[in-house]
Amino acid sequence: xxxxxxxxxxxxxxxxxxxxxxxxxxxxxxxxxxxxxxxxxxxxxxxxxxxxxxxxxxxxxxxxxxxxxxxxxxxxxxxxxxxxxxxxxxxxxxxxxxxxxxxxxxxxxxxxxxxxxxxxxxxxxxxxxxxxxxxxxxxxxxxxxxxxxxxxxxxxxxxxxxxxxxxxxxxxxxxxxxxxxxxxxxxxxxxxxxxxxxxxxxxxxxxxxxxxxxxxxxxxxxxxxxxxxxxxxxxxxxxxxxxxxxxxxxxxx
Amino acid sequence: xxxxxxxxxxxxxxxxxxxxxxxxxxxxxxxxxxxxxxxxxxxxxxxxxxxxxxxxxxxxxxxxxxxxxxxxxxxxxxxxxxxxxxxxxxxxxxxxxxxxxxxxxxxxxxxxxxxxxxxxxxxxxxxxxxxxxxxxxxxxxxxxxxxxxxxxxxxxxxxxxxxxxxxxxxxxxxxxxxxxxxxxxxxxxxxxxxxxxxxxxxxxxxxxxxxxxxxxxxxxxxxxxxxxxxxxxxxxxxxxxxxxxxxxxxxxx
Numbered sequence: 243x244x245x246x247x248x249x250x251x252x253x254x255x256x257x258x259x260x261x262x263x264x265x266x267x268x269x270x271x272x273x274x275x276x277x278x279x280x281x282x283x284x285x286x287x288x289x290x291x292x293x294x295x296x297x298x299x300x301x302x303x304x305x306x307x308x309x310x311x312x313x314x315x316x317x318x319x320x321x322x323x324x325x326x327x328x329x330x331x332x333x334x335x336x337x338x339x340x341x342x343x344x345x346x347x348x349x350x351x352x353x354x355x356x357x358x359x360x361x362x363x364x365x366x367x368x369x370x371x372x373x374x375x376x377x378x379x380x381x382x383x384x385x386x387x388x389x390x391x392x393x394x395x396x397x398x399x400x401x402x403x404x405x406x407x408x409x410x411x412x413x414x415x416x417x418x419x420x421x422x423x424x425x426x427x428x429x430x431x432x433x434x435x436x437x438x439x440x441x442x443x444x445x446x447x448x449x450x451x452x453x454x455x456x457x458x459x460x461x462x463x464x465x466x467x468x469x470x471x472x473x474x475x476x477x478x479x480x481x482x483x484x485x486x487x488x489x490x491x492x493x494x495x
Numbered sequence: 496x497x498x499x500x501x502x503x504x505x506x507x508x509x510x511x512x513x514x515x516x517x518x519x520x521x522x523x524x525x526x527x528x529x530x531x532x533x534x535x536x537x538x539x540x541x542x543x544x545x546x547x548x549x550x551x552x553x554x555x556x557x558x559x560x561x562x563x564x565x566x567x568x569x570x571x572x573x574x575x576x577x578x579x580x581x582x583x584x585x586x587x588x589x590x591x592x593x594x595x596x597x598x599x600x601x602x603x604x605x606x607x608x609x610x611x612x613x614x615x616x617x618x619x620x621x622x623x624x625x626x627x628x629x630x631x632x633x634x635x636x637x638x639x640x641x642x643x644x645x646x647x648x649x650x651x652x653x654x655x656x657x658x659x660x661x662x663x664x665x666x667x668x669x670x671x672x673x674x675x676x677x678x679x680x681x682x683x684x685x686x687x688x689x690x691x692x693x694x695x696x697x698x699x700x701x702x703x704x705x706x707x708x709x710x711x712x713x714x715x716x717x718x719x720x721x722x723x724x725x726x727x728x729x730x731x732x733x734x735x736x737x738x739x740x741x742x743x744x745x746x747x748x
Contacts, residue, residue, distance in 0.1 A: 251619045299620060316615075323616055332619040362569075363576055366504045366585040367552060367624075367735075482620075 244312040245339035247492045248273075248322070250290075250303040253330035254478065255370045259296045260303070269294075269331055273305065276325035280318065281309040291349045291486040295438070297478030299371070302334075302353075302485035304492075306345035315495060335494040343490075351415070351487030352435060356428040356444045357480045360421075372425070373444075373480035379451030381421035387450045388417040388428075390461035391443070398467040400446070402438035402475070410436060410467075419447060426451070438475055446473035497565040498592035500745045501526075501575070503543075503556040506583035507731065508623045512549045513556070522547075522584055526558065529578035533571065534562040544602045544739040548691070550731030552624070555587075555606075555738035557745075559598035568748060588747040596743075604668070604740030605688060609681040609697045610733045613674075625678070626697075626733035632704030634674035640703045641670040641681075643714035644696065651720040653699070655691035655728070663689060663720075672700060679704070691728055699726035 250273070258266035274285040290305040307318070315336035322333045359365050359372040360379050391414055398410040416431035428447065430440050446463060449455040463472045503526070511519035527538040543558040560571070568589035575586045612618050612625035613632050644667055651663040669684035681700065683693050699716060702708040716725045 251616070253620050253622070301620065319616065327617075330619040330622055332616045334614070334616045361587070363504070363572065363585045363587045364580075366583040367506050367554065369506070369583055371620075 243308050243310060245343070246307045246309070246315060246318050247337045247339045247343070247345060248305045248307055248319075248333050249335040249337075249492075249494055250300060250305055251332045251334055252300050252303065253370075254294060254297045254299040256330065257296060259298065260290050260292065260294045260300075266296075267329075269300075269303075272326050272329045272331050273307075273322060273333075276322045277307055277309060279325050280311045280313065280321055289345050291345050292352055292483045294481075294483055295478050299479075299482040301482055303483050304345050304349070304486040304488075306339060306343070337492045337494050340490055340492075343488075345486075348488050348490075349486050350433055350489050351431060352433070352483065353416075353429070353431045353485045353487075354435070354440045355482050355484050356430070356440060356476065357482075358426040358428070358444075358448070359424060360426050361424040370479050373477050375426075375448065377452055379421075379426050379448060380453065381419050381426045381451065383453075383457050384426070384428075384447040384451045385419035387447055387457040387460045388419050388443075390458070391417055391464055395464055396467055397436055397439055397464065399463050399469055399472050400439050400442040401436040401469065402442070403469070405437035407436055412436060412439070417443065440481060441476040441478065442469075442472055444476035444480070448476070449473045496561050496563060498596070499560045499562070499568060499571050500590045500592045500596070500598060501558045501560055501572075501586050502588040502590075502745075502747055503553060503558055504585045504587055505553050505556065506623075507547060507550045507552040509583065510549060512551065513543050513545070513547045513553075519549075520582075522553075522556075525579050525582045525584050526560075526575060526586075529575045530560055530562060532578050533564045533566065533574055542598050544598045545605055545736045547734075547736055548731050552732075552735040554735055556736050557598050557602070557739040557741075559592060559596070590745045590747050593743055593745075596741075598739075601741050601743075602739050603686055603742050604684060605686070605736065606669075606682070606684040606738045606740075607688070607693045608735050608737050609683070609693060609729065610735075611679040611681070611697075611701070612677060613679050614677040623732050626730050628679075628701065630705055632674075632679050632701060633706065634672050634679045634704065636706075636710050637679070637681075637700040637704045638672040640700055640710040640713045641672050641696075643711070644670055644717055648717055649720055650689055650692060650717065652716050652722055652725050653692050653695040654689035654722065655695070656722070658690035660689055665689060665692070670696065693734060694729040694731065695722075695725055697729035697733070701729070702726045
């Protein structure tokens with residue numbers, strides 16, 4: 243058996259998410275079925291660093307693959323890309339997996355970007371890549387509110403009902419909000435996130451951006467630990483997993 | 496009658512181009528049929544600054560509209576966006592057209608961007624938005640070659656056989672090539688371009704980027720005025736019309 247780390251890009255639009263579900267096509271299934279060609283016809287189980295939801299994209303997902311064929315990493319990348327066509331999934335790089343490495347449990351950082359298209363006209367070129375918010379957002383106020391959420395907290399107020407994590411304690415390392423022309427871009431980084439945490443944070447920050455709530459409000463929602471007090475869950479299409487960090491960096495070649 | 500200038504974004508992927516053709520859906524048709532709702536049910540003829548080809552995108556196309564309804568420009572924008580759904584066409588802004596103004600003939604500058612995704616793995620997130628070139632490109636050599644094409648020349652070597660312009664004399668104001676991570680981005684600006692001119696320039700510059708030809712070669716192709724000597728026509732999906740300039744700037748509100 244040979245172990246590999248894979249760096250993966252995908253358009254989340256046509257998928258039920260990273261993980262296999264009862265119904266619908268997952269990114270995991272596309273890649274596992276492609277990997278069967280390198281594993282004596284048997285689809286191996288792949289584990290990813292971030293179990294992105296339906297519609298959520300990835301520029302830098304990392305997943306783990308074990309196959310019977312002992313191939314140079316670039317051959318693995320090429321074969322997976324060949325066999326995963328025509329789905330919008332692309333293996334950017336493959337690396338030998340270090341001994342004892344886990345794509346999920348060895349990860350020490352995950353980073354996401356959330357794009358809001360903040361203009362009157364609906365998106366044409368960025369359809370499916372942004373959350374379209376027509377009402378003008380005050381990005382500076384959103385950024386100010388976001389800074390009060392940094393550090394280690396019980397993020398119960400921002401977790402999905404379906405979240406399976408035992409504890410809601412997380413350490414938010416970065417939550418930046420910046421305006422870039424017609425876009426408001428939120429950048430989030432943490433060792434790990436709860437289910438829907440980034441989308442719930444974004445949905446809460448826009449309440450501040452709209453001026454409905456003061457910049458201090460998201461922090462009071464956090465302290466209240468009550469999901470019902472937070473803002474809406476921002477839609478999946480604006481979210482992209484940009485990268486995963488490991489204590490021992492992988493050699494992507 | 497009331498005249499308007501429209502600033503338009505579209506995904507060229509599903510269209511036969513800006514202009515109506517014998518078969519297939521054009522951006523022009525989508526907008527003209529939407530505008531019929533503001534013109535007593537009759538689709539008015541719309542003229543655009545850039546007659547983009549099938550598959551070519553626009554972030555800043557400018558078109559001209561004359562309708563019977565005398566409405567505030569923002570009402571025109573909202574109505575066109577409502578009636579052009581669900582096509583990936585979006586009117587970003589509308590402005591009153593100045594007296595005697597022509598979207599096409601009053602334009603004093605047109606700018607395009609061409610994106611090349613220069614990596615081994617095929618595009619997933621940018622599928623349909625980039626030309627995927629696997630072999631490594633030397634963007635600095637391409638930029639050097641491009642600078643020798645600036646100024647007023649007979650661009651016969653870079654025009655399509657179907658080009659209807661009477662003269663091939665054009666003045667190329669800007670042709671920059673820069674690497675941005677995995678992307679090589681070409682930026683072109685001129686008062687006007689010949690049919691396929693930008694795509695033929697890009698297809699010729701990549702020959703230099705691959706090291707097959709020296710940086711002086713595109714200039715010798717230009718001087719030869721022979722289309723058969725130039726490189727391939729780069730595919731449409733990497734091209735986007737980024738903006739149109741007028742001597743008298745439009746008031747987009």
